[in-house]
Amino acid sequence: MSHESGEIEQKYGIPTVSLAGSNVVSFGIGPNLTYNTGMPLRYVGVPFPFSGQPRSVLRSYIEGKDTVSGKPMMAAIVDGLTKPLTAEERMSGNPPESTPEPRLLPPDTEDHLQLLFKERCWTDYNPVIIPTEERVAAMLKGTGHKPDEIVKSAAGTFGTRRPFTVEKVATIAVMAGAKPAYLPVILALANEVPYQDSTTSIAEMVVVNGPIRKEIDMNSGLGALGPNNDANSVIGRSMTLIHKIIQGYDEGVTGFASLSNPLRYDNLCFAENEEALPEGWQPFHVQMGHKPTDSVLTIFTGWNFINSTGWVEQHYAPQNLMRDYMSSLSGMGATLLMDPSVAELLNNVQGFTTKEKLAEWLSQNVEKIAQSYWGNAIVSSMLGPLGEQGLEPYASWKKLPGDAVIKPFTNPKGIHAVVVGGKTASVWFATDFMPGRGVSIDAWR
Amino acid sequence: MDRRKMLALLGVSPVLVADAPSYARTASRNAPKAGAAVTSGLVTALNPAVTPQLAQRVPLAPRLSTLEGKTIYLVDTDWGGMGQNDGILQEMQAWFAQHMPSVKTILKVKKGNFVTDDPALWKEIADKKGDGVILGVAG
Numbered sequence: 001m002s003h004e005s006g007e008i009e010q011k012y013g014i015p016t017v018s019l020a021g022s023n024v025v026s027f028g029i030g031p032n033l034t035y036n037t038g039m040p041l042r043y044v045g046v047p048f049p050f051s052g053q054p055r056s057v058l059r060s061y062i063e064g065k066d067t068v069s070g071k072p073m074m075a076a077i078v079d080g081l082t083k084p085l086t087a088e089e090r091m092s093g094n095p096p097e098s099t100p101e102p103r104l105l106p107p108d109t110e111d112h113l114q115l116l117f118k119e120r121c122w123t124d125y126n127p128v129i130i131p132t133e134e135r136v137a138a139m140l141k142g143t144g145h146k147p148d149e150i151v152k153s154a155a156g157t158f159g160t161r162r163p164f165t166v167e168k169v170a171t172i173a174v175m176a177g178a179k180p181a182y183l184p185v186i187l188a189l190a191n192e193v194p195y196q197d198s199t200t201s202i203a204e205m206v207v208v209n210g211p212i213r214k215e216i217d218m219n220s221g222l223g224a225l226g227p228n229n230d231a232n233s234v235i236g237r238s239m240t241l242i243h244k245i246i247q248g249y250d251e252g253v254t255g256f257a258s259l260s261n262p263l264r265y266d267n268l269c270f271a272e273n274e275e276a277l278p279e280g281w282q283p284f285h286v287q288m289g290h291k292p293t294d295s296v297l298t299i300f301t302g303w304n305f306i307n308s309t310g311w312v313e314q315h316y317a318p319q320n321l322m323r324d325y326m327s328s329l330s331g332m333g334a335t336l337l338m339d340p341s342v343a344e345l346l347n348n349v350q351g352f353t354t355k356e357k358l359a360e361w362l363s364q365n366v367e368k369i370a371q372s373y374w375g376n377a378i379v380s381s382m383l384g385p386l387g388e389q390g391l392e393p394y395a396s397w398k399k400l401p402g403d404a405v406i407k408p409f410t411n412p413k414g415i416h417a418v419v420v421g422g423k424t425a426s427v428w429f430a431t432d433f434m435p436g437r438g439v440s441i442d443a444w445r
Numbered sequence: 446m447d448r449r450k451m452l453a454l455l456g457v458s459p460v461l462v463a464d465a466p467s468y469a470r471t472a473s474r475n476a477p478k479a480g481a482a483v484t485s486g487l488v489t490a491l492n493p494a495v496t497p498q499l500a501q502r503v504p505l506a507p508r509l510s511t512l513e514g515k516t517i518y519l520v521d522t523d524w525g526g527m528g529q530n531d532g533i534l535q536e537m538q539a540w541f542a543q544h545m546p547s548v549k550t551i552l553k554v555k556k557g558n559f560v561t562d563d564p565a566l567w568k569e570i571a572d573k574k575g576d577g578v579i580l581g582v583a584g
Contacts, residue, residue, distance in 0.1 A: 001522055001583040004555075004562060008578050009506040012571040016506075019533070019581025028583070038500030046582050051529040058532045062540055074540050081517070081577040082509050095499040107487040122493055131491045153498075161498035171491045199584070245493045377525060385523045385558040 002032055006039045016041070017080035021048040022067040023199065024256050029068065031254050035160040040089050042080035043068055051377075104133075117175070121250055124240045124265070128175035139170040142180030143187060143444055155193045155246050157254050164190070164246050172245060176238040181216045182231055186238045187444035188297045192436065193247045195239070196301045200378070203261035203302065205268035205335075205433050206239060207418055209285035210295035212441050213271035220273035222422025225337070225429075227266070236269030263305060273420050276340035278347035280354050284418050287355065288438050295441040302433030303378075304329055312426040317350055318342050319361060325430040326366045330376045331408025332383075333434035334362075339421035342428050359415035366409050371402030515576035516549045517541070520566070522581060524559040530582045537579065551575075559583075 005016045018041050020028050025045040033040055045067030050058065066076035105113065113130050117123050129135065140147055147167035156162040169190045173183055185208060196202055208218055219229035227233055249255045274283045274292075285296035306325050312318045318338075326334055336358075338346075352358040374380050374397075387394030397406055409415055416435060421427070509515060519534040531552070538550045553570075555563040570578060 001524070001559075001580060004522070004567070005578075005580050006503065007562070007564070008567050008570070008580070010503055012567060013506045014571060014575060014578055015508050016578040016580055019579065019583070021582060021584035023584060033500070035497050035500055037503070039503040039505065042505070046533065046584075048584060050533060050582060050584065051525045053532070055532055055536065059536050062533065062536050074537070074544070077537070077579060078512060078545075081579075082512060084508055085505055089505045091502040092504045094501055098496050098499050100496045101492050101494040103492060105490045105492045107489045109486050110488055113488065113490055117493075120494065130488060131493065132488055133491060136491050155495070156497060160500070162495045163498070164495045167491070168493060168495060171493045175493060241493075246495055248495075248497060381523065381525050381529075382558050382560075385554075385556075388554075389556060 023048040131174040142183030184444040203263035205300040212295035218271035220271035236266035296438040300433035333414040335416040338428035359412040363412035370400040
């Protein structure tokens with residue numbers, strides 16, 4: 001919204017007042033001004049929650065106080081449009097340079113540094129490996145890139161400029177406990193900041209494909225989704241640290257995830273079990289257009305992670321239970337994580353000779369009722385307005401009675417399958433995680 | 446002696462003292478005794494923090510001298526989905542009608558969804574001589 005208010009103010013010279021919920025308004029008047037818009041937009045804070053409230057409550061809000069200034073809300077709005085600009089609001093041009101962070105911290109004991117790192121929000125609140133010069137130098141041997149090479153500049157939330165170097169990533173890799181051989185994967189991961197944040201319980205999943213999996217002993221088999229492997233654990237942890245240190249995620253300051261998500265502890269980092277794919281099923285990165293010999297990292301984003309709970313029953317084919325469970329997902333996208341034994345059953349017994357055929361079947365068979373579909377706020381906020389503007393099938397679905405049945409996964413290309421696991425049980429997860437672009441790990445070797 | 450200098454000589458980080466008084470007390474008890482080599486056990490670590498770049502400052506548009514007789518657009522950004530914001534904006538319209546009846550208010554819904562821009566609407570507001578905009582509600 002700040003971008004839009006800024007455009008109206010700057011391009012058309014029209015004064016605006018920006019309304020924001022009391023849950024996030026501090027971001028608008030704080031970090032967003034300092035690092036993003038540079039424009040001291042006049043915000044008025046609305047009590048949260050406001051969605052779904054009856055009109056009497058909304059009326060009490062506007063008859064109440066602006067949560068920013070403490071003034072009566074409508075008086076604050078009138079002031080926002082009429083009160084002459086202050087000197088700060090008339091400022092233009094380049095700000096003074098930020099105080100640069102020194103490359104080295106003052107010498108201190110390891111215990112003190114551990115505490116300092118926690119206080120600066122540079123950890124996941126587990127102890128880190130202190131990144132001494134020697135350790136970082138050893139880590140940098142894991143890549144051919146120069147330590148002072150800028151990996152990315154637009155790294156902060158909303159793409160604010162937080163330029164960082166290969167050495168910064170190596171420093172974080174040391175802190176997470178990485179081996180130098182992991183560094184190309186962690187650099188590829190860092191190249192994808194800013195990661196997705198939301199006030200909702202969004203989370204991310206890191207899937208690695210290609211030869212690097214074996215080179216660094218990533219686990220794609222038995223227990224791959226648990227805390228059972230060095231590379232999986234440490235690379236996943238690196239993502240958490242990159243999110244906090246490089247992106248600058250700070251709960252309550254630059255991020256406001258109400259519940260957050262326990263999946264964020266290790267970001268579901270694992271490798272696909274390419275060797276156990278049934279004949280005809282391609283590795284995920286190959287499906288996305290990469291060569292089998294490419295090493296690729298893909299970050300998926302989503303909310304839900306539904307466990308099959310038990311193994312596949314003979315009398316109920318696995319795709320049927322997948323269909324049933326997927327009916328609780330939003331329909332915007334899905335990724336199934338399945339044990340190789342499930343993939344074999346689907347391929348050999350059920351006739352899904354490719355991942356794409358399974359996706360096609362699920363797209364045609366997952367159903368839910370219209371009012372449940374539109375009851376999901378992500379669907380409602382992203383697709384509802386498009387339906388109101390005539391985009392099909394959402395326009396037609398909006399006109400349906402609440403109990404009408406729809407097939408929410410309109411696009412089979414939005415349904416993905418990743419094979420992982422150790423074949424000790426025919427189990428799977430249905431998730432609504434959606435992949436971003438695959439990132440070359442080889443480019444960071 | 447200055448307290449910060451004294452603590453530094455005792456091997457206690459002034460940074461920690463500033464931010465964590467309870468820890469500083471513990472650290473002081475565990476600090477090397479007078480005469481011990483204050484540099485022993487110290488390590489130099491790389492700083493993982495990056496330097497955020499400040500945004501270029503952009504001034505706001507001049508404000509109106511009064512709202513009397515002016516046209517104010519209330520723009521629903523569609524945050525949170527259909528019909529989540531229009532109630533608040535309609536209540537604001539009703540407030541203007543009651544308390545500032547000379548103000549003409551026009552309620553518009555942004556095209557696309559809450560993450561997309563609607564430059565055509567901003568141009569329309571300018572072309573139709575909108576005097577001010579109330580935009581929201583982000584949450």
